[in-house]
Amino acid sequence: MPRTGRRPGNQDTREAILESSRKAFSERGYDGASIRAIATGAGVDPALVHHYFGTKEQLFLAAIEAPINPGELLPQVLAQGIDGAGNRVITLFLSVWDSPTGAPAVALLRSAVQHEWSARLLREFLITQILRRAMKALDLEPSEAPVRASLVATQIMGLAMTRYILKVEPIATMPAEAVVRLIGPTVQHYLQDPLDF
Amino acid sequence: MPRTGRRPGNQDTREAILESSRKAFSERGYDGASIRAIATGAGVDPALVHHYFGTKEQLFLAAIEAPINPGELLPQVLAQGIDGAGNRVITLFLSVWDSPTGAPAVALLRSAVQHEWSARLLREFLITQILRRAMKALDLEPSEAPVRASLVATQIMGLAMTRYILKVEPIATMPAEAVVRLIGPTVQHYLQDPLDF
Numbered sequence: 057m058p059r060t061g062r063r064p065g066n067q068d069t070r071e072a073i074l075e076s077s078r079k080a081f082s083e084r085g086y087d088g089a090s091i092r093a094i095a096t097g098a099g100v101d102p103a104l105v106h107h108y109f110g111t112k113e114q115l116f117l118a119a120i121e122a123p124i125n126p127g128e129l130l131p132q133v134l135a136q137g138i139d140g141a142g143n144r145v146i147t148l149f150l151s152v153w154d155s156p157t158g159a160p161a162v163a164l165l166r167s168a169v170q171h172e173w174s175a176r177l178l179r180e181f182l183i184t185q186i187l188r189r190a191m192k193a194l195d196l197e198p199s200e201a202p203v204r205a206s207l208v209a210t211q212i213m214g215l216a217m218t219r220y221i222l223k224v225e226p227i228a229t230m231p232a233e234a235v236v237r238l239i240g241p242t243v244q245h246y247l248q249d250p251l252d253f
Numbered sequence: 254m255p256r257t258g259r260r261p262g263n264q265d266t267r268e269a270i271l272e273s274s275r276k277a278f279s280e281r282g283y284d285g286a287s288i289r290a291i292a293t294g295a296g297v298d299p300a301l302v303h304h305y306f307g308t309k310e311q312l313f314l315a316a317i318e319a320p321i322n323p324g325e326l327l328p329q330v331l332a333q334g335i336d337g338a339g340n341r342v343i344t345l346f347l348s349v350w351d352s353p354t355g356a357p358a359v360a361l362l363r364s365a366v367q368h369e370w371s372a373r374l375l376r377e378f379l380i381t382q383i384l385r386r387a388m389k390a391l392d393l394e395p396s397e398a399p400v401r402a403s404l405v406a407t408q409i410m411g412l413a414m415t416r417y418i419l420k421v422e423p424i425a426t427m428p429a430e431a432v433v434r435l436i437g438p439t440v441q442h443y444l445q446d447p448l449d450f
Binding site: 165166168169170175178179182183187202203206207209210211212213214215217218219221222223224225226227228230234237238239242245251252253 | 362363365366367372373375376379380384399400403404406407408409410411412414415416418419420421422423424425427431434435436439442448449450
């Protein structure tokens with residue numbers, strides 16, 4: 057198999073590492089999966105995993121074929137604090153999903169829900185790469201943060217399903233600014249208002 | 254192939270009708286698909302379609318293997334009017350999805366998002382069997398009803414994804430009553446509050 061300029065290394069080895077990592081991330085979760093165990097599963101040295109993929113986070117993003125790196129995108133949105141965060145989160149979400157990056161994002165969501173194991177990978181992505189970062193950056197009260205984060209997840213996953221997969225009108229073709237005005241306040245409510253649970 | 258007591262008729266013929274109907278409902282939508290065209294696609298007489306499946310609505314529910322008939326469940330929830338409808342809608346949703354009926358509902362959602370054509374079937378189900386009924390029963394202002402209905406759809410589809418498919422905690426295992434208290438008000442907001450779009 058020819059090497060590409062972009063991706064160094066043997067493609068079979070790379071694929072074996074990705075396969076092993078998907079299994080590990082799905083079975084043990086992001087936190088529980090170690091580079092060492094992933095390397096063992098692929099029959100390679102851990103150093104090779106780092107050489108090909110960098111950090112565990114970078115390997116995870118490659119394993120699930122994440123179209124974006126939330127670690128790069130989220131900080132700019134969350135750094136401005138909780139005021140208006142609801143609108144900024146929806147604006148960011150739409151700027152990714154309405155762009156050419158949206159097609160692979162839809163493909164990821166489609167494949168993620170097909171099987172229990174791939175759904176677990178998407179859950180790990182959502183929790184470790186997005187929700188955990190957001191809870192920390194927004195400095196949410198720790199006893200409430202997981203509830204608030206999962207409520208925000210319901211609204212955003214539902215927007216993804218309705219606008220991009222099911223394409224329910226008028227939400228499917230509404231201008232991004234209108235979607236932000238309609239749904240941003242719900243996210244803000246989940247982030248900030250007193251919750252009764 | 255042996256006949257079952259429950260389902261009269263030749264199984265191959267039944268399956269041909271279901272296949273033809275899935276194609277028609279997906280390509281032309283629920284309203285655009287006619288029993289006549291479905292019968293032609295299956296190479297049978299329209300009377301046979303009615304004989305096997307009853308009304309177009311019953312055929313549609315059979316075609317997508319709907320675990321429930323919203324036409325039976327929704328009226329009791331919506332008849333009480335818009336006050337408190339948000340909480341009642343989420344209570345009904347959870348009573349179905351948290352019950353043994355939830356497993357086929359999850360299976361339906363999983364299969365629906367895999368392909369463009371099956372997503373269209375789920376969209377038609379959502380719009381014609383649930384949202385349209387709700388808009389009518391709640392007597393929403395016609396110019397706003399589709400926006401309100403699709404916003405409610407974002408919240409409910411997202412709850413389904415997060416609680417049953419991705420299983421994001423704590424929303425995945427939270428008691429139904431707590432989910433109603435947290436998410437019911439959002440549905441009420443989408444149904445009733447002034448919207449800026």
